Amino acid sequence: MTKILQRNLYREVADRIGDLIEHGELLPGERISEKQLCDLFGVSRTPLREALKVLATEGLIELLPNRGARVVRLTLKNVKDTYDLMAALEGLSGELACQYISDAEIAAIRQLHNTMLEHYRNRDLIPYFQVNRQIHESILAASNNDVLQEMYSNLSQRVKRVRYSKQMTERYWSQAVKDHENMIAALEQRDSQLLGQILRDHLCNKIEVATLAGVIDTEDDKSVVNN
Amino acid sequence: MTKILQRNLYREVADRIGDLIEHGELLPGERISEKQLCDLFGVSRTPLREALKVLATEGLIELLPNRGARVVRLTLKNVKDTYDLMAALEGLSGELACQYISDAEIAAIRQLHNTMLEHYRNRDLIPYFQVNRQIHESILAASNNDVLQEMYSNLSQRVKRVRYSKQMTERYWSQAVKDHENMIAALEQRDSQLLGQILRDHLCNKIEVATLAGVIDTEDDKSVVNN
DNA sequence: AAAAGTAATTATGAATTCAATATTCCTTTG
DNA sequence: CAAAGGAATATTGAATTCATAATTACTTTT
Known part of the structure; x- marks a missing residue:
């Protein structure tokens, strides 16, 4: 279809x-x-x-x-605001997904999860993030909420150009993987409250914001840069 | 400014x-x-x-x-999706508001709350909803998240034309008022997790959806369940 | 030479025009 | 009489044109 x-x-x-x-x-x-x-x-x-x-x-x-x-000139606050919002939306997507997701879809996500773990063990950052994204997208799709998906997509668009996957410290990375372990577990048990909570608190976004702190200009934009 | x-x-x-x-x-x-x-x-x-x-x-x-x-022809599912999303956004607004709101702003909301209670006691539905909305908007404003406010505003626009405040049963109404009591308490204690939870679960939206079930054409937009 | 003022140029805002696709209405045919 | 076909009409998509505001370049003045 x-x-x-x-x-x-x-x-x-x-x-x-x-x-x-x-x-x-x-x-x-x-x-x-x-x-x-x-x-x-x-x-x-x-x-x-x-x-x-x-x-x-x-x-x-x-x-x-x-x-x-x-x-639009993205300020650090603007990006932070957007990520906070995306985290809330992911939380909702998790809650809803628990209600609607099929066993087959869960199995597919488990599969992705295993692949991601493999990339983690090999410290393949790029493929890791790729599969990581696929997992989140799968949950979003399983939420069965079109408006949610539309909104998330729009927010994602806005910050796409400053998304970094670099500079992931070992400590944060291992924590992110643990989060994912818990996510999968909650999903398999269809514990919507728990999955929602995990996704809202998931470190991923916060890491990116922290990383970006050094990249984006903090001051307001009225500057006329660029000849 | x-x-x-x-x-x-x-x-x-x-x-x-x-x-x-x-x-x-x-x-x-x-x-x-x-x-x-x-x-x-x-x-x-x-x-x-x-x-x-x-x-x-x-x-x-x-x-x-x-x-x-x-x-756009609003389907029941579409409205439900939108309200689910709005509830999630309200939850986030509550969490954030607890971090940023000033004592003066809390006092103002407490004031609105008292006014609302007065309307509730008098069973003045229209003024009740008016003040009710003001409270939610105040919290949203206190969230200090522009993107959130923009998104919420957009979603609100979409469903404005089908918003009903009628047919509020006594039982639901009293529950909604209780929710508000808890909201104010959480806000005054700046308990972000709790306020977030309350706002996400707040009955208000669900009531409206229930009410609308009779108003909007139910015919699903062929979005049958997953496989 | 620097600042201020003014004309010339350029870019934007909005209306109009031209081209295409869809719709309506009428004729034709079985 | 119903259905199919085809002009005539109307509507949309996109380019062009016209009007207005902003920017630049050029004087003029001090």
């Missing part, structure tokens, strides 16, 4: 601009030139401007009346 | 259309005619279409390629 995805031009353009932001080709605080992007994508200003409005609603850019658009 | 709110035409139009939907002047599933709205608002199609795209992103309408837009 594959979802019909409508390919409007504006949506296409919005996604492409989102990619540019995610991959750092459009920098935080950078002014977005309509003409430049029109030339780049080969579209007129109408769909491009529609895309900008949508991206502003999604929180990726901000619109300054009569002065165009710019990429 | 008062926030600068930009008044773009498209944003103005989007809000106006949102009002039409909220007040039932545009009905669920109803086709939205661009021309009709252009005439109504006295604007050209450009800003109107931008507004439609934004409203689609906000989840109020849906866009059918080459076939215009229509007001």
Whole structure:
């Protein structure tokens, strides 16, 4: 049952601009030139401007009346706020998943979990994070709550460009793995309260925020950087 | 420090259309005619279409390629999903509020609480709900999390048009008031875990969903259970 | 030479125009 | 008479054009 995805031009353009932001080709605080992007994508200003409005609603850019658009400059607080929110949503996803998830789906997650452990033992950071994400996504999918998934996806988009998986200390990492052990156990017992609690408290997000503390500029943004 | 709110035409139009939907002047599933709205608002199609795209992103309408837009038809499941999410967000707002709220703000909420109790004793349903909402909004504001407030606001918008305060049974009502007693107590003790828990479990939302069960068309959006 | 003021340029906001897709209404055919 | 086919109409998608606000470049003045 594959979802019909409508390919409007504006949506296409919005996604492409989102990619540019995610991959750092459009920098935080950078002014977005309509003409430049029109030339780049080969579209007129109408769909491009529609895309900008949508991206502003999604929180990726901000619109300054009569002065165009710019990429949102993420502050540490903003990222922290977002992660707090994502943790709460993950908690809910866990609670709901316990109600709706099938044995087969649990088994699949257990499988992923084992794979993740293997990566942990080998200290393969990238594959570890990849499988880690798959586990969380599986639980989210099992929540059977479309609105939740939509919201989570949007929040995830916003902070994608500053997501780091580096600098994971051994101590935090082992704790994260322990969290996952408990998660799987709670899931297999369908203990919704417990799984919710674990996911809300799961260290993962907090680690990332801590890591980011050194990366993102702490001060407010009104700075006109970027020539 | 008062926030600068930009008044773009498209944003103005989007809000106006949102009002039409909220007040039932545009009905669920109803086709939205661009021309009709252009005439109504006295604007050209450009800003109107931008507004439609934004409203689609906000989840109020849906866009059918080459076939215009229509007001989202809320299913019971959709509303339930949304309320579950809102409860989780309220829980988070409570947790955070305990960390950031000032004594003065707590006192103000206590004041609102007393007013609400008065309305409860008099069985003044409308004023009761008004103050009730103010309390929840105060906690949300005290959470000091802008992203959270933005998300909550969006979700609230989506279900506004089906919010009912009627048909509150005496039993549920008294329970809701008890919940509020506990909330205030937790807040005054700054017990974030407890307040979070109370708000997540707060009956209010569930009551509304129960009430709505008779109002909204139950027909599931083919989202049958998992396999 | 620095600051202030003004004209020229550029970019944005919004309306209009052109092109495509969908819908309606009428005719034709079995 | 019902169904199918096809113009005529209306609606949407996207480009272009026009108007207005912001930025830059250039004088002028002190």
